[in-house]
Amino acid sequence: MTAVKHSSTLQENKKAAMAECPVTYVMDKIGGHWKPIILFHLLSGAKRYSELRRAIPAITEKMLIQHLKQLEADDIVRRVAQPVVPPYVTYSLTPAGEDLKEVLYAMAYWAFRDVKRKDITVPEIWTREP
Incomplete structure (x- = not known):
């Protein structure tokens, strides 16, 4: 680097x-x-x-x-x-990384809702919300 x-x-x-x-x-x-x-x-x-x-x-x-x-x-x-x-x-x-849990889950939740809203086909793993 x-x-x-x-x-x-x-x-x-x-x-x-x-x-x-x-x-x-x-x-x-x-x-x-x-x-x-x-x-x-x-x-x-x-x-x-x-x-x-x-x-x-x-x-x-x-x-x-x-x-x-x-x-x-x-x-x-x-x-x-x-x-x-x-x-x-x-x-x-x-512990600082653990504090990011809510942020990362919020990102995953947003992705779930956005693909659903746009009717995008996603892999099977996406069929459940985080």
Whole structure:
């Protein structure tokens, strides 16, 4: 991952926006395509890397590793490595990550209602509301 130049104009603008808008702060922490999906899968409990990889087949290994590291650095996800051979690593939500449960369920509920309103065909798993 490329180092962030903290004195860049973009970084200064992000800092100013975060100071003025709490949504900007949230998007900085969990924004993007993959982070909310990873967090949604962790709502049901701790998962091994391979379980997350199977649950989100469209994500590349690089993206999954990168986002897990970012979520861990932001204290949203906890990584626990067991000192055994082969290595046994689990990922789970921290208390800050658990606090996002309502937000993630609200997003899922909105999606359920929106596809229903637009009469979009969705996979079988969508037949029940979150």
